[in-house]
Amino acid sequence: MARSVEAKNSRARRLTAALVALSSVSVLSLAAIVMEPVALQHPTAQGWNATARAATGSAHPAEPDFADMIARVKPAVISVRVELDETQQTADGRQDGSPDSGGGSGAMVGLGSGFFISANGYAVTNNHVVEHAKSVVVATNDGQSYSAKVVGVDPKTDLALIKVDGSDFPHVKFADGRPRVGNWVIAIGNPYGLGGTVTTGIVSAEGRDIGAGPYDDFIQIDASINRGNSGGPAFDVNGDVIGVNTAIFSPSGGSVGIDFDIPAATAKAVVDELKEKGYVTRGWIGIQQQQISTDIADSLGLKQASGALVDETEASGPAAKAGIEPGDVITALDGTTIHDPRELAQKIARMPPGTSATLSVLRSGATKDISLTLGMMPADRRPPVVAASDSGTAPPSEQNLGLLLAPASKVAGPGQKGMVVVAVDPNGEGAQHGLSAGDVILDVGGKAVSNAKDFRQDLAPLRKQGRPAALVRVQSSDATCFVALPLQHA
Secondary structure (H helix, E strand, O other): OOOOOOOOOHHHHHHHHHEEEOOOOOOOOOOOOOOOOOOOOOOOHHHEOHHHHHHHOOOOOOOEOOHHHHHHHHHHEEEEEEEEEOOOOOOOOOOOOOOOOEEEOOEEEEEEEEEEOOOOOEEEEOHHHHOOEEEEEEEOOOOOEEEEEEEEEEOOOOEEEEEEOOOOOOOOOEOOOOOOOOOEEEEEEOHHHOOOEEEEEEEEEEEEOOOOOOOOOEEEEOOOOOOOOOOOEEEOOOOOEEEEEEEEEOOOOOOOOOEEEEEHHHHHHHHHHHHHHOOOOOEEOOEEEEEOOHHHHHHHOOOOOOOEEEEEEOOOOHHHHHOOOOOOEEEEEOOEEOOOHHHHHHHHHHOOOOOEEEEEEEEOOEEEEEEEEOEEOOOOOOOOEEOOOOOOOOOOOOOOOOEEEEEHHHOOOOOOOOEEEEEEOOOOHHHHOOOOOOOEEEEEOOEEOOOHHHHHHHHHHHHHOOOOEEEEEEEOOOOEEEEEEEHHHO
16 A cells, blocks of 8 residues: 555554454555445334233334344354464564464464355355465364365455355355344454354444445444454345454454444455455556645645545556546546445445546646546556645744755655655654655656755746645655645745
């Protein structure tokens, strides 16, 4: 993912740091594709103890009784046991010593959950449960064990499809719609190796972006789930799967009632493609993009901070070939408004490669429509999305940018274009907006800079226009993005 040179959002950082993968030895590798919300039905009569309500004569509903539904769907839920090579490290570079992981000479064992979706043995779990598997064994509710093979994985949504040989397996189906906040939810899984564990709660929120990737669109629930629940199902009162348990927010490593599920519609679309091809293809246009914060909107003369700001285009990508340029603001896709980069990434990813699309682009105060044909997303990467913090309201700590600049042509390494940031005052505006030594300022207000004179001359017309900030394009070691620097200090 492209690195933002804007100030980091501390709340998002704290949340991401506290996210806990729910399998015993693997850590979070998440992304999801947004789907349109559709309300589910309210609890059916079978989901409530109607007899008790009638007996008491109370006008208020009795406590919900999910026993019959749980008895029906529980046999489809499986425990997943994975043997991993001890030399494999988890995604954050560590080897997990969780209480429910076992160790032997040269191997570790991880525990997760899953559920059958067909009578002939196809089952869903998380990618991070099986990603380093030497072998996979599933255990059913009746105590039977079966060897399983991995049919396909999709790291971008953290989903995996596995297969057990056999027939007549009990199975469940995905819900047709999306749950409403407040709907009941029932989670079943294998926390800490305690298979067949059932917990209940409600849908707490939807559309959650937890900083895991460009497709984040998680359902938040408060049914208690823990390590080992990864890949297990969350059901509605009708026994349909509304989501796949994937992550928890936890300072301690255990459940605190903030849990995240991959929506059923996302899981179904991915699983269908994994079953057909063993992998997932997504549309791709080849851009780096970032959020438009208030100060960037001001620097562009926008009335509101909306759309996706193009930081860079890949020379061989569809966007570059169609004429998309750095500094363009993408405001709509096929006539539908784009509010932020995440929305654009999600919508493009849902479109098959080869699809024709039209992007509405704001450039130099004018809007134009640009048509292009989507390519196929390279298998070894995901579209970089830079989340910019809204630092425009923060008071400056210094009366200057706090940057020592030099022409790139006179500094070894960065090339011939732009101005290199040689040193940064940690208390200056440059540092506050994420600039660091080694970054290269390529242009200011859309005009290329190569020396200090260019830098000052490019700022002058922006000041005359009354812009509160100058939009500066910066190339760092791993990405190119825009930074809005306050003009009164530049």
